[in-house]
Amino acid sequence: MKILVFGNPLVEIDSLALRIMPKISKLFPKIKFIEADSTETLQNHGRDLRILDVAKNIEEIKIVKFEKDTDMEKLETGKIFSMHDFDLGYNLKILKSLGKIDSAEIICLPMKMSEEDAVNQIHLILRKWVAHDMHGS
Numbered sequence: 001m002k003i004l005v006f007g008n009p010l011v012e013i014d015s016l017a018l019r020i021m022p023k024i025s026k027l028f029p030k031i032k033f034i035e036a037d038s039t040e041t042l043q044n045h046g047r048d049l050r051i052l053d054v055a056k057n058i059e060e061i062k063i064v065k066f067e068k069d070t071d072m073e074k075l076e077t078g079k080i081f082s083m084h085d086f087d088l089g090y091n092l093k094i095l096k097s098l099g100k101i102d103s104a105e106i107i108c109l110p111m112k113m114s115e116e117d118a119v120n121q122i123h124l125i126l127r128k129w130v131a132h133d134m135h136g137s
Helices: 016-027 069-074 088-097 115-135
Strands: 002-005 032-035 048-055 062-066 103-110
Touching (some): 016 048, 016 115, 048 088
Antiparallel strands (some): 062 103
């Protein structure tokens, strides 16, 4: 299993996923955590993506799963004024509509969550994902 980890190390509220990546990598050495610095190569990581990122306006960790075309409409995308404004949600929608990916499962972290809480909660989520993958159900 591999998980793409997004964030900006230079922006405190956008770096939580990157800051905890070394800790969760030690807890799950068989999972390949990939620091994704761009959404431009998402399709190179398979048709079913697993992603860890921070999200605005949430108070607790949420897992968002997109499989059907209509699910992708749930992704919030802001107005795009420049190339910098293309975000993860927008790119996932494009890739899905082009048939480049089948699904995306995103662990969304609250921007203001502590590292300790994030690691503890993600540990439980990843244990379920690993068990699910092992049993193929």
